[in-house]
Amino acid sequence: MPPLSLINGADPTRTLDALFVNAPLRDYDERPRTNDYTLPVLGMAYIATYAREVGGFNVGVLDAEAHGLGITETARIVNAAQPRWAAMNLLAPTYEMSARIAADLSPDIALMVGGHHAKAMPDRVLADPRMANLRALVLGEGELRVAALLEDEQRRRELPGVLWRDRLLGTRAAGIPVGGTSAQMLSPDIDALPYVNRAFLPQDPYRAAPGEADRRLARSRGADFLTRAARTGHLEANIVGSRGCPYNCTFCGAAVSANPDVAIRVREPEDIIGELDLLHAEYGVTAFRFVDDLFLGVSRVITTQMAAFTRHRIGDRYVWDATGRINVLDRLDNTALELLVNNGLREVALGIESGSDRILSAMDKRIDAEMTERVTRRLVERGIGVKGYFILGFPGETREDIRATVRHIRNLWSIADANPGSVRASVFEFRPYPGTPVWRTLTDAGHDPDTLLAYADVDLTADGADESMRQRDEFNFSVGIQFGDVPLREVRTTLATLTREQHERNQPAAGEISV
Incomplete structure (x- = not known):
């Protein structure tokens, strides 16, 4: 049965x-x-x-x-x-x-x-x-x-x-x-929707092992619940604070040009805080991850949400992570960044994607490598962690573009090493998704949609034996096409090298968990 x-x-x-x-x-x-x-x-x-x-x-x-x-x-x-x-x-x-x-x-x-x-x-x-x-x-x-x-x-x-x-x-x-x-x-009223019933989710909330961001937060901020989390980890839950995205990154399924029917909506702060408190009351959750594109992606949203977080003393009770836009964070003044710290921000996930300004322009990212390093420095100086997402093998990418990305990642690691906050690099092989701007570019250039859809998993874990690659096994997918100037084998070797280096950086130094 x-x-x-x-x-x-x-x-x-x-x-x-x-x-x-x-x-x-x-x-x-x-x-x-x-x-x-x-x-x-x-x-x-x-x-x-x-x-x-x-x-x-x-x-x-x-x-x-x-x-x-x-x-x-x-x-x-x-x-x-x-x-x-x-x-x-x-x-x-x-x-x-x-x-x-x-x-x-x-x-x-x-x-x-x-x-x-x-x-x-x-x-x-x-x-x-x-x-x-x-x-x-x-x-x-x-x-x-x-x-x-x-x-x-x-x-x-x-x-x-x-x-x-x-x-x-x-x-x-x-x-x-x-x-x-x-x-x-x-486009239903997202504030009128019932909170997600976690009974439908087998792995959320979940117990997360203490990470570098938890250890650094405990040392720098000293709250009792942060000290406990640095030893045992947080009970964490994922949450959505908005729907829709106003940006048009060429590789992304959420690109605004691919979703003209989606009305961009942000949940009211009181509705979000109500869900945070409910998850804490029912499960004991003390850490949250906002997985939507807008929570730290629009200045007015940040201002509105942080005013409510301050009123409810969220930073005294919880920590949270969120996705963010580099160009938006670059425009925030120091007072706004300090407010994020005081309200419990632990880590920001940033779509950095490349260290090559030429490739960033082709992706329509509206950022450059210098801006990313500037934003990262301002965040990690305040103890806020950065998780950077990177893409290798983008159409038209050269060896020099990939070398620029490798240099960029190592520069970001060096910035973090001199500051309270950490930097994590998560690297992916480029995959085309139907409906995205780059999909149209590729099909207009003569690529067969059937070939572009021939997804297959790539085992970079040696059947689970490589611990540094094991936890990211679900993301190792490819359509097996070389879209840039660099052969796929070389792209994957670079990806694996960076992932192993990041894995080594994730390991705590002797005695570091004690806070």
């Missing part, structure tokens, strides 16, 4: 209205998963929470990636659970996994899909014979429309942004909205 206990959040005594399935990044029947933790599927959990708490439906989440399930086992669990609907979020690297699972599902189970890949290539998904039982393809934010579909499949005819294949005519059909409900359906 398949382990139905792996389904999160469902009531086993009731008929299952929908099972939301997060496909694995690769078939773990062929090569077992080596990393211990994967990012939670917050978007899927938002939809499941709304369906349950507002719609009254019995729903569950099967996170096959978090559980390290193979294709066959995932399909067996879904079929054994016998939901009325199976729902999948389609992403380019996992599309093949999702399609193979869908092909193995019982014909009695209706299928709905959403996600970036469904939005970027809806006709391709609808035409895939493995998706034969696909009854609804939902473009964009799904909370309200998924609940409507669970209530009555026929409502798809009146729902905006819902597509399906007409079985008789073989053509694409689309819902036609009735009345003035279109905007609300496509």
